[in-house]
Amino acid sequence: MHQAIHPSDPAHLPAARAIWDSFKDTSHFKIETLTLKMVSSQPKYDLIREVGRGSYGVVYEAVIRKTSARVAVKKIRCHAPENVELALREFWALSSIKSQHPNVIHLEECILQKDGMVQKMSHGSNSSLYLQLVETSLKGEIAFDPRSAYYLWFVMDFCDGGDMNEYLLSRKPNRKTNTSFMLQLSSALAFLHKNQIIHRDLKPDNILISQSRLDTSDLEPTLKVADFGLSKVCSASGQNPEEPVSVNKCFLSTACGTDFYMAPEVWEGHYTAKADIFALGIIIWAMLERITFIDTETKKELLGSYVKQGTEIVPxxxxxxxxxxxxxxxxxxxxxxxxxxKQLIKEMLAANPQDRPDAFELELRLVQIAFKDSSWET
Structure with missing residues (x-):
């Protein structure tokens, strides 16, 4: 098992239907061009095609009718408490960010649908639909009529280049790409930690590639850290609510993530944002040396470092x-x-989280290595 670990593993969702239209729900609906109405009068988005499906949602390529701009629309069916919790975590994390970062997926808007009724989600809303979802997440049981169809629709950046695994493993190793990816990822992580967000599931599968803005072959693609379903927003301390809490002093206890990228203290259930540093260390080490393993469930080749113990590979x-x-x-x-x-990777993977650099030191040191050591990879 090399999948994301959380209290319950939600089952795969059925394929989506066109909402607010007269299509019938079916588990194998062939998608042509679907209309997604975000307001009662005029459709705002057109769903073009399904581009992926994960453990708790289906993702579509869509276009904004007014501008013809491409976006990704992720549909999450809120039929189980686990799905609701994952969806709300992603919403809370992405909606808490007041500014945009080029290497972090941007949430355009989130729409809550109950049967034929829709409303735009806002953090801290007192709407009954939103509060029912929050109650479901907190209590671990459905707090609304199970006969009703609840869905959350996330409208986000569309990334046309697949994920980091697919991109790197389909190409020969390239120093320029490695350098660019390391700098982009460290910048994204510093941004998230500055905004009190601990990702908790950093891995190449959750890092998307955007190639749409490439004008020349000299430019490297843009990475975007995505999938915030296991993330945690660290709230301000009770003593001084105005003062933001340090993510490196925000201790968490839920063991979650994906085993090959999990820090030792996460396995124990007592960790901080330094767990993200460890995960990024695994990713960077694997990228530089092209270390891969085969996922036992999907049989996919994945980038990830490990330790050999006899014939076994161990996270x-x-x-x-x-x-x-x-x-x-x-x-x-x-x-x-x-x-x-080499020294930086070893520090990122230190057994003691206090021996790891924080995200801001990491970003600075990677910049220094990239620009001061012209032959850093040799």
Whole structure:
């Protein structure tokens, strides 16, 4: 099992239907061009095609009718408390961000649908529909009439280049791409942590590629950190509500994430935002050396570092939990690696989270390595 871990694993959703129209619901509905009405009078978006489906939602490519701009629309069926909790976590995280970052997926709007009734979601709303979802998440049981069809629709950036796994593993290793991706990811993480958001499920599958703005072959694609269903927004402390809490002092106890990217302290259930640093360390190490493993469920080849124990491969975090003094062999495939890069990866993967750099130090050090060491990868 190399899937995301959370209290309950929601089942895959059936394929979506066109809402606010007369289509009948079916688990294998062939999508032509569907109309998604966000207001009662005029349709705002047209759903073009299904582009993906995850553990708790279906994603479509869509266009804004007024501008013809492409967007992604993710439909989440709120039929189980687990789905509701994941959807609300994503909404709370993305709606809490007051500014945009080029490497973090942007939430244009979120629409709540109950049967034929729709309304725009807003954080802290006192609408009965929104409060029923919050109550469902808090109590762990459905707080509304189960005969009603509740859906959340997230309108976000459309990324046309797949995910980081697909992009890198379909191309030869490239130093320029590696450098660009490291800088983009560290910038995104510093931005999230500055906004008191701990992602908790950083992995190549959750990092999307946008190629639409590439005008020349010299430019690298834009990465966008996505999938905030397991994220946590750290609230202000009770002593001084006006003062933002440090994500590195915000302790969490729910063991969640995807095992090959989970820090040792996450397995124990007592961790901070430094767990995101560990996950990014796994991603960067795997990217630089093209270390992959095969997911036992999907049989897909995935980027991710690990430790070999006999014939078995073990997640680095799990191995460090068993033996915190274990020395990681970096590089494991290459003959050599730039000394400063090697040292930084080792610090990111330190068994003790206090020995890891925070996101702001990490961003600075990666910039220094990228621009001061012209041959950092050798």
């Amino acid at each position: 680095v975090g799990e191995a460090l939990l068993e033996n915190p003094k274990m020395e990681l062999l970096i590089p494991v495939k290459k003959k050599t690696m730039n000394g400063r890069m």
